[in-house]
Amino acid sequence: MGERVIVLGGGIIGLSVAYESQKRGYDVTVLEKVACGGQASGAAAGMLAPYSEIEEDPDDFFRLCLKSLKLFPSWQEAVRKESNIDFEYTNSGSLHCVYHEADLLSLQSRQQWQGDFGAEAYILQGDELFTREPELSKDIIAAMYYPEESHVYAPDYVKALEQACRNIGVKIYDHLEQVDVKSWQDEVSLRAKGGQIFHGDRLVVCSGAWALELEETFEVPIPVQPIRGQICAYEVPQGKVNHIIFSSQGYLVPKGNGTLVNGASEDISGFDTSVTEKGIARLTKWNKKILPFLENENPFHKWAGLRPATLDGFPLIGKLSHAPHIIFATGHYRNGILLSPVTGEVVADLLDNKNSDVSIEAFSPERFY
Numbered sequence: 001m002g003e004r005v006i007v008l009g010g011g012i013i014g015l016s017v018a019y020e021s022q023k024r025g026y027d028v029t030v031l032e033k034v035a036c037g038g039q040a041s042g043a044a045a046g047m048l049a050p051y052s053e054i055e056e057d058p059d060d061f062f063r064l065c066l067k068s069l070k071l072f073p074s075w076q077e078a079v080r081k082e083s084n085i086d087f088e089y090t091n092s093g094s095l096h097c098v099y100h101e102a103d104l105l106s107l108q109s110r111q112q113w114q115g116d117f118g119a120e121a122y123i124l125q126g127d128e129l130f131t132r133e134p135e136l137s138k139d140i141i142a143a144m145y146y147p148e149e150s151h152v153y154a155p156d157y158v159k160a161l162e163q164a165c166r167n168i169g170v171k172i173y174d175h176l177e178q179v180d181v182k183s184w185q186d187e188v189s190l191r192a193k194g195g196q197i198f199h200g201d202r203l204v205v206c207s208g209a210w211a212l213e214l215e216e217t218f219e220v221p222i223p224v225q226p227i228r229g230q231i232c233a234y235e236v237p238q239g240k241v242n243h244i245i246f247s248s249q250g251y252l253v254p255k256g257n258g259t260l261v262n263g264a265s266e267d268i269s270g271f272d273t274s275v276t277e278k279g280i281a282r283l284t285k286w287n288k289k290i291l292p293f294l295e296n297e298n299p300f301h302k303w304a305g306l307r308p309a310t311l312d313g314f315p316l317i318g319k320l321s322h323a324p325h326i327i328f329a330t331g332h333y334r335n336g337i338l339l340s341p342v343t344g345e346v347v348a349d350l351l352d353n354k355n356s357d358v359s360i361e362a363f364s365p366e367r368f369y
Ligand code: FAD
Pocket: 008, 009, 010, 011, 012, 013, 014, 031, 032, 033, 034, 035, 036, 037, 038, 039, 040, 041, 042, 043, 044, 045, 046, 047, 048, 178, 179, 180, 206, 207, 208, 209, 210, 211, 228, 229, 230, 231, 263, 264, 304, 305, 306, 307, 308, 329, 330, 331, 332, 333, 334, 335, 336, 337, 338, 339
């Protein structure tokens, strides 16, 4: 039996870390206070869209996202096989739409720097655009088409990954209500609310927006805060919308189950996951300018989740230098679904004391001292 690794948090990041680490021979236990995927991960729109989501300059975060996009096809295939659960993974491509001539310049500059990274990126106008997505508003003057961008149905993907973990031998304890770190300097031990104690050799902190709770324990600043995303879905016949559609006001994602997911707000509201009329209205009022047929439609489902956001927008991925058996993997903010495969790999490399082929220096959990 390999070294005992405890993973704190059963969101998509904790499950990805558990999955890859167990496969590499570690003896992995996941501790989750509610249900696996019951927080941000189950609420996500599921887009795998680094080119659309990162508009500015290339940096280590963009490289990390890109690597994860490339890992996704084989990763999702393995999860599907090992779980015996099917879930939607659609290579729909995406369209980033603009309304003003002046915005063409920013599309061109993105096309250039992203092209240097091998991105397929095409600026479409007129017939080329409207043949591809016929329901788009004719007020849209151009769109960047990224054929590689894809999406998964996040709630099903998390379920499948949880099942894959169980099938390969990961021990998962959920609904523990609260789990506290009892000791960590030598042996790692954690105590659940009911009194159950879990022992390990290493600890991976994947507690999403709740990571700040561990600041005092590990004597390291962990500026992670919850940013609420309110999101909703329309019922739309399959095939009416074909691509992920971005505008400056939000995004629309056509799912294989006949829903069109429309996200998402970015609110500072503590740990409150309620949905407000104002928050949803701010999203939906723009939709007629993107897809005019939505003018008289109302979303049938509304929900919200808490993105784990750090001060600089980069995740925390790395070991604590004063306690290298403690590893952080949290703060994935808007891209945790996309980043799930690469985070699993990078953390397993850290457990193996091996360098990854992506740089993680910029994600040091100690960078906020
Ligand atoms: P979580 O899923 O929040 O998991 C953390 C887990 O830790 C929770 O289950 C929590 O209960 C548990 N936990 C916390 N503290 C403890 C403790 N002490 N003991 C035990 N358990 C604990 N990302 C994309 O890539 N693409 C998207 O399209 C996308 N869309 C999004 C849309 C919305 C509306 C939102 C809210 C997010 C979206 N995201 C998207 C972001 C993505 O959802 C997150 O980055 C990702 O889910 C973070 O995963 P996580 O595992 O770190 O966090």
